């Protein structure tokens with residue numbers, strides 16, 4: 001009967017890759033997980049725990065870890081790539097000899113590549129030329145998934161087979177997989193929200209209140225949507241799980257690594273100290289630089305992202321920046337329901353005042 005089971009490969013031995021591997025195994029798939037660290041491979045296969053990234057949770061014992069990329073990908077029909085954005089392309093290139101047209105490739109990574117401002121599924125497309133490509137994104141703290149807390153996610157792809165296969169492979173009584181055909185919007189939402197999670201962590205550790213957090217999240221959503229519209233994406237996607245849903249969870253939880261970086265900085269740590277103490281990837285640190293550069297280049301108004309950039313990289317104290325922003329911004333509330341002309345007009349008035 002084993003031959004009938006779907007074969008799933010997960011590239012990446014971090015917390016999210018591990019949580020997804022375990023769900024797929026719970027659902028009856030044959031799951032292999034690739035990671036570089038031999039010692040961790042042995043521990044996962046022996047103890048059925050990822051002691052480095054998810055130490056408190058059992059993994060389904062059917063998940064087999066390996067550092068041999070070829071054996072992990074051999075026969076895999078569905079491949080999840082859960083590798084931080086900085087290493088994403090290199091790992092896909094390493095995998096390329098064992099990838100083939102019929103496979104479904106899904107990125108779970110919420111980041112942007114500097115060169116060409118590429119999202120991860122675009123890298124999958126460029127490196128393989130395959131047609132079954134998707135993105136998994138949503139309010140998905142890995143530790144909560146491992147706890148089997150009720151969770152929802154989005155599989156976004158213009159390919160119906162990719163959407164359906166991921167829904168059946170991961171969907172279960174605690175994990176709901178919604179489908180979207182807006183791959184770009186879903187992926188952009190996941191990357192952008194990390195910026196505001198850092199700002200929310202910072203605001204929390206500076207003792208700012210719930211009104212502040214609510215304002216921050218809502219204006220973040222306006223800013224994300226504005227950026228998305230300027231890049232040709234559908235802002236309506238941002239009112240779904242992969243936009244506002246993910247924004248809420250990462251701006252509210254100290255389980256979010258981006259939030260934790262902001263929190264540590266609010267306590268007086270430098271960016272380097274905060275990132276070192278985390279010991280994992282907080283994609284928002286890199287994303288804020290790339291998004292601000294893009295926004296400046298395209299003339300997109302992004303005061304929150306720009307303010308965070310100044311705090312992170314130009315030593316502007318967070319509290320001073322918050323005061324400055326309060327004086328700066330009094331634009332329209334729900335901007336993406338306005339015409340672009342109205343938005344420009346409001347912006348001109350703001351500039352005059």
Ligand SMILES: NC(=O)C1=CN([C@@H]2O[C@H](COP(=O)(O)OP(=O)(O)OC[C@H]3O[C@@H](n4cnc5c(N)ncnc54)[C@H](O)[C@@H]3O)[C@@H](O)[C@H]2O)C=CC1
Pocket residue numbers: 012013014015016017018035036053082083084085087090091108109110111140141142143280281283
């Ligand atoms: N952890 C979470 O709660 C969630 C994470 N994500 C996204 O998933 C992506 C992966 O995240 P996690 O699994 O949490 O990552 P992680 O930070 O826990 O671990 C990343 C994994 O990638 C490996 N890695 C790093 N550089 C590598 C390289 N050059 N070659 C091979 N392997 C390398 C690390 O050794 C580690 O196994 C991130 O971009 C994140 O945005 C998405 C949803 C939830």
Ligand SMILES: O=C(CO)COP(=O)(O)O
Pocket residue numbers: 110138139140141142194197246249250255256257258259281282283
């Ligand atoms: O994207 C996430 C939850 O949806 C995880 O956020 P962090 O990368 O900030 O931990």
